[in-house]
């Protein structure tokens with residue numbers, strides 16, 4: 001890959017770049033004002049998809065119809081064709097158009113400084129406020145602008161660039177967005193590289209800026225634990241009450257972590273982060289990989305925020321979410337159950353997670369004894385696997401190097417750090433493409449000052465994006481695309 005290609009092309013259009021930044025900001029504002037909250041089965045991403053289609057149609061960018069798995073749940077796929085000279089498959093930029101909830105009225109009472117659907121720019125802090133500003137209509141606006149820029153200036157690419165604007169990401173069983181495209185329109189989104197959330201946002205460690213880029217993510221497994229008992233009348237003593245058994249499960253899972261499990265993805269992440277620290281601090285930080293030292297480090301050395309990031313990298317997690325028990329106030333129920341939201345490290349099997357849970361709750365409780373049935377039963381309700389790619393594999397390593405160079409050039413030398421995400425994104429869906437398994441990366445660039453904790457903006461009150469940081473991200477994304485697609489100026 002020729003380094004600096006993207007930089008020199010953008011330099012050629014330096015005079016017009018300012019208006020592209022403003023246009024992109026306006027696109028983002030317009031999309032924030034379109035209410036696309038995800039209400040589970042119901043949503044209205046088609047509003048935003050139609051708006052994007054109009055932009056592409058007007059500019060002559062090749063674009064699909066609105067693709068709906070269900071009315072209202074619109075997806076859209078656009079493409080700028082390359083000449084194929086690189087022999088490489090397309091680069092796919094993907095952004096989900098749905099958002100989590102935010103108040104549509106009385107938002108001040110809920111702590112919002114500006115209307116979550118107003119897309120106002122705060123003059124004091126220079127941030128654009130609104131639901132979806134970082135999660136992730138910013139990536140949609142940036143991607144749209146990059147495609148418009150390529151088309152307007154007739155820039156030649158050596159491979160195709162695709163942009164997928166997708167519905168339905170913000171819930172655990174999302175199926176009307178990326179999953180639907182992978183299953184029903186795989187040809188439209190077949191790609192070598194997928195770039196979407198969560199990565200390339202500035203983070204600060206020890207006062208130094210760096211940019212995490214996601215290369216691995218945890219899976220999610222929903223497990224139901226059920227307790228059974230004889231049931232009976234509420235007026236007498238009951239030793240065997242399933243409500244109590246399930247309550248004990250909840251308390252235990254809250255107090256005790258599942259066992260420490262060091263995966264290759266976590267090891268790589270911790271090494272990369274440790275390299276950003278001074279030699280001494282880096283050495284101490286790496287001892288987090290020891291199951292004996294980890295609890296001590298979490299307790300005494302890391303901040304609560306750091307412990308919340310690195311702890312789940314080293315453990316499967318189990319949070320109890322939905323408890324169901326009796327329906328009569330005067331009757332001891334014969335069953336009680338709890339749903340456990342397990343987040344599973346990449347490479348760990350469902351059987352291993354079950355073993356982890358049982359080992360913490362007490363394996364004997366899951367065994368039938370003395371002719372009596374087991375106290376507790378465990379059932380897998382759903383399982384979505386995580387994934388880990390090898391950052392040392394030459395193709396991925398080359399891509400990371402290119403992205404790292406772009407970020408470094410544009411940030412005055414800040415490094416990247418490939419990392420394991422403890423949450424979930426659409427990347428796991430794209431990994432299931434029936435014809436081609438792409439390299440998937442969290443890459444939705446934005447620069448934020450140290451004073452803003454980026455992670456708190458996601459799904460949070462006062463979600464916002466610094467306008468300067470958004471424009472910075474647009475430049476990084478444009479340059480990265482130009483590099484990855486070995487762009488050149490057309491005649």
Ligand SMILES: [Zn+2]
Pocket residue numbers: 096135136169197
């Ligand atoms: Zn998101």
